[in-house]
Amino acid sequence: MKFCSECAHPVSLQIPPDDTRPRFVCSNCGTIHYQNPKMVVGSIPVWEHEGETRILLCKRAIEPRLGYWTLPAGFMENNETTEDAARRETEEEAGAKITLHGLFSMINVPHVHQVHLFYRATLLDLDYAAGIESLEVEMFTEAEIPWEDIAFPTVAYTLKAFFSDLKLVQKNDAKFALHTEDIYKPMRSN
């Protein structure tokens, strides 16, 4: 940020009175331009058929991580809820209609100023199709998931936790739990 978005005067980094952190401050109109983390929200779209559990993944058509696989997810927008965002991103990226269940994972990624949320979801039908930000959309069993080619560590973490919970749920009627994690560095998904 170089200029004030209210009056176009150059801004400078300084610690405002009663604050402890440097902010972009406009010395002309006095506006303090706060910058805060963004939420990335998505779903884990599940399809159960003949005892097999498959998850819908999208192959990214855009950077970062073009060509790598991800759960449908994206930046939450103003005027929507986290559940709205999960449904919208799943529709936009995978053309998929879902029923949302509970919040499954919340992962802090502080070095990129993001918090990632993923909801468990059930696919309502198989009429999915790649949206403009996806090259392909495909369903995978746990064994079929391209673990070496997962786009983001938050997605790899969420998929692993999901299949781990799923085994417990199927064995002894346990419930899915909320998984929280902090990821401080870009990690290879493998």
Next chain:
Amino acid sequence: MKFCSECAHPVSLQIPPDDTRPRFVCSNCGTIHYQNPKMVVGSIPVWEHEGETRILLCKRAIEPRLGYWTLPAGFMENNETTEDAARRETEEEAGAKITLHGLFSMINVPHVHQVHLFYRATLLDLDYAAGIESLEVEMFTEAEIPWEDIAFPTVAYTLKAFFSDLKLVQKNDAKFALHTEDIYKPMRSN
């Protein structure tokens, strides 16, 4: 937003190619200025003594809702995690040191572009003191809580859910659950 923060040229609201929403776009340098929801993160600081459970609340010294009571909470900052934010805000607003437990509530407030998170926490000692954004800091049992003078509906919701869960936990060894809610309008806390 009136001017581009990168080049100081006036911005205009338009829907960029491959997008579906109006954004502030700079026709000079091409920057698209996305605006996204912010996270407000805080804690429920608990003190157990002789069978009584008390919660630490802060009386607000700043607008909005100056003079009303709130749980310690505030905007999450870049480079921190949600747990960092909960601890920092509790220290800043109430001078209180806490141990954090699980995430207790996540409440969407879409009309103000916010998501509020509250963590359960245990006060480590009674050396708390009002920070610069608080007029007073005080501990309350459920019966003592000034329900008519709670600053925000997300705080009233969280306090009610906490005491409701607490009774179940004390009676039959249940666990605290994650509570999620969407609040679409400013509500009176009573």
